[in-house]
Amino acid sequence: MAERAGEKTVRSNRTDDPVAAIxxxxxxxxxxxxxxxxxxxxxxxxxxxxxxxGPSGSGKTTLVKLIAGLDAPSGGSxxxxxxxxxxxxxxxxxxxxxxxxxxxxxxxxxxxxxFFASLYGLSGARRTERIASVMKLVDLTEHLNKPVSAYSxxxxxxxxxxxxxxxxxxxxxxxxxxxxxxxxxxxxIWTELLSLRDKGITxxxxxxxxxxxxxxxxxxxxxxxxxxxxDSPEGLKRASGASTIEEAFIVLGGGTRx
Amino acid sequence: MRIRALxxxxxxxxxxxxxxIALLFLxxxxxxTLMYFVFNGQSVKPDLATIGIPAEWHSKLEQAGAKIEPYxxxxxxxxxxxxxxxxxxxxTEGNRFSVRLEGSDPSESKSALLLIQQTLQSDIERDLTSxxxxxxxxxxxxxxxxxxxxxxxxxxxxxxxxxxxxVFLLAGVAFLREKTTGTLERLMASPIRRFEVVxxxxxxxxxxxxxxxxxxxxxxxxxxxxxxxxxxxxxLLTNLLLSLVALTLGTLLSTFAGSEFQIIQFIPxxxxxxxxxxxxxxxxxxxxxLQKLSYAMPLYYGADALRxxxxxxxxxxxxxxxxxxxxxxxxAFIVLNMAAxxxxxxx
Numbered sequence: 314m315a316e317r318a319g320e321k322t323v324r325s326n327r328t329d330d331p332v333a334a335i336x337x338x339x340x341x342x343x344x345x346x347x348x349x350x351x352x353x354x355x356x357x358x359x360x361x362x363x364x365x366x367g368p369s370g371s372g373k374t375t376l377v378k379l380i381a382g383l384d385a386p387s388g389g390s391x392x393x394x395x396x397x398x399x400x401x402x403x404x405x406x407x408x409x410x411x412x413x414x415x416x417x418x419x420x421x422x423x424x425x426x427x428f429f430a431s432l433y434g435l436s437g438a439r440r441t442e443r444i445a446s447v448m449k450l451v452d453l454t455e456h457l458n459k460p461v462s463a464y465s466x467x468x469x470x471x472x473x474x475x476x477x478x479x480x481x482x483x484x485x486x487x488x489x490x491x492x493x494x495x496x497x498x499x500x501x502i503w504t505e506l507l508s509l510r511d512k513g514i515t516x517x518x519x520x521x522x523x524x525x526x527x528x529x530x531x532x533x534x535x536x537x538x539x540x541x542x543x544d545s546p547e548g549l550k551r552a553s554g555a556s557t558i559e560e561a562f563i564v565l566g567g568g569t570r571x
Numbered sequence: 572m573r574i575r576a577l578x579x580x581x582x583x584x585x586x587x588x589x590x591x592i593a594l595l596f597l598x599x600x601x602x603x604t605l606m607y608f609v610f611n612g613q614s615v616k617p618d619l620a621t622i623g624i625p626a627e628w629h630s631k632l633e634q635a636g637a638k639i640e641p642y643x644x645x646x647x648x649x650x651x652x653x654x655x656x657x658x659x660x661x662x663t664e665g666n667r668f669s670v671r672l673e674g675s676d677p678s679e680s681k682s683a684l685l686l687i688q689q690t691l692q693s694d695i696e697r698d699l700t701s702x703x704x705x706x707x708x709x710x711x712x713x714x715x716x717x718x719x720x721x722x723x724x725x726x727x728x729x730x731x732x733x734x735x736x737x738v739f740l741l742a743g744v745a746f747l748r749e750k751t752t753g754t755l756e757r758l759m760a761s762p763i764r765r766f767e768v769v770x771x772x773x774x775x776x777x778x779x780x781x782x783x784x785x786x787x788x789x790x791x792x793x794x795x796x797x798x799x800x801x802x803x804x805x806x807l808l809t810n811l812l813l814s815l816v817a818l819t820l821g822t823l824l825s826t827f828a829g830s831e832f833q834i835i836q837f838i839p840x841x842x843x844x845x846x847x848x849x850x851x852x853x854x855x856x857x858x859x860x861l862q863k864l865s866y867a868m869p870l871y872y873g874a875d876a877l878r879x880x881x882x883x884x885x886x887x888x889x890x891x892x893x894x895x896x897x898x899x900x901x902x903a904f905i906v907l908n909m910a911a912x913x914x915x916x917x918x
Contacts, residue, residue, distance in 0.1 A: 381760050
């Protein structure tokens with residue numbers, strides 16, 4: 314019953330929907346004989362803040378990498394911003410932040426940003442303006458000329474987010490953006506994400522923190538490589554008769570109530 | 572108790588890392604085997620060209636361990652001597668008796684001269700009574716005027732080796748770090764093309780390899796006084812190509828390494844065998860079928876060209892095969908690098 318509710322939402326969004334930012338059609342990924350993702354069908358709308366919720370090892374990162382074009386599905390197809398993947402051009406419209414900060418620690422924050430901006434074809438005055446703008450957004454303007462090796466963990470995370478926002482992507486893919494971050498910083502990152510969403514940017518993030526899932530427009534529950542339910546937080550709670558996402562996750566994920 | 576725990580942990584780590592175990596046990600065997608073949612092969616036979624020498628001397632020289640090749644004209648023999656095909660020419664000119672040595676390998680020249688002197692000493696003296704020969708051997712050198720030291724002879728190889736070795740290590744570690752810190756993944760998540768990654772690396776490192784190649788060549792020639800008979804620009808070109816091979820090979824192999832430690836492990840497997848085959852040791856003493864292995868080693872071509880330029884004053888046409896070989900290695904490794912990047916991004 315609950316699963317059907319999830320699938321219904323997915324189906325209604327499919328079939329060449331122009332407002333879909335991401336469409337996954339029967340996406341399967343296996344490493345050797347081990348199947349990590351089982352026939353994932355999912356459509357994520359433009360302007361949506363979509364959360365992939367699942368325990369570690371459930372296949373969240375694999376799914377994000379498939380969407381980002383870093384990995385190819387063993388079966389099925391991925392459509393990104395209306396383009397069938399793999400497609401190199403469409404990567405210029407996507408911002409990606411992995412679990413690791415992926416920064417050059419010998420370089421200053423500014424040098425890092427300059428490098429990544431150039432990869433996306435930003436140059437001259439436009440580049441300078443974008444760097445100033447994203448650094449202001451993540452509140453690192455005064456640390457622009459410090460080497461990244463002197464940054465704190467939270468500052469690195471924010472700089473990493475700034476890098477993924479440089480080229481004003483239409484779609485933001487964030488793998489565990491708030492993992493290992495203190496509550497105050499987490500709050501400020503969420504404020505930023507919500508304001509980006511309000512500007513019309515599609516955001517897909519993975520998390521295993523339940524209260525973060527509550528803030529998403531819709532959530533996809535992943536367990537052992539299967540998408541077990543997709544709905545708004547309210548919808549999931551209603552469908553499972555649970556009062557919290559955590560409970561809903563346990564019910565809908567196929568587990569038993571504690 | 573804690574010591575035991577620590578020791579146990581190290582043993583367990585080793586057992587997990589199969590490659591390190593294999594290296595620990597097999598690499599020394601590989602290196603020792605190579606050394607066995609290099610130093611324990613057939614003895615070096617000097618190639619002697621003879622012109623107008625009595626036939627009985629031929630057999631005497633051959634018994635003493637020389638390889639005799641009779642030539643009919645001196646210019647013909649001299650041309651082959653210049654190419655390094657011969658160790659020495661033994662000829663008569665009127666009643667004078669002269670030896671012209673190749674000279675670029677001091678130890679080889681020395682052994683050839685010694686062999687001739689010892690074998691023919693009694694004959695020369697005996698003939699002196701009939702005054703058919705002059706008592707004095709007329710000794711001349713094709714290259715180096717007999718002043719070459721051992722360092723002059725293997726110096727060019729070292730010049731090439733150090734360029735190769737350091738660029739290989741540096742490029743390997745730099746590319747590996749790009750992989751382990753996740754920046755490579757971030758790079759590949761941008762619309763960059765795979766060839767742009769490879770060529771960006773070449774250009775960035777290229778700046779420093781040019782500087783390094785120039786510095787090494789300049790220092791060894793000007794400051795250390797390494798014998799130099801050819802063009803400095805050719806030395807630079809060869810060194811640069813050698814660094815290019817090292818750079819592309821280093822980045823390629825780093826895709827098969829999971830840590831800096833595993834990059835270091837490539838040294839006994841990739842670098843050490845190349846040293847043995849680079850010409851630091853005379854390969855003529857090695858088993859002929861093993862000698863052929865040197866054709867698969869980039870350093871062999873680089874060292875061959877550098878020796879040719881610096882010791883024998885060879886020009887571009889003489890070393891072009893080496894240049895082409897180094898270019899071919901670089902291109903092959905670049906293509907493989909681009910293919911290996913598929914591991915990072917599916918297209």
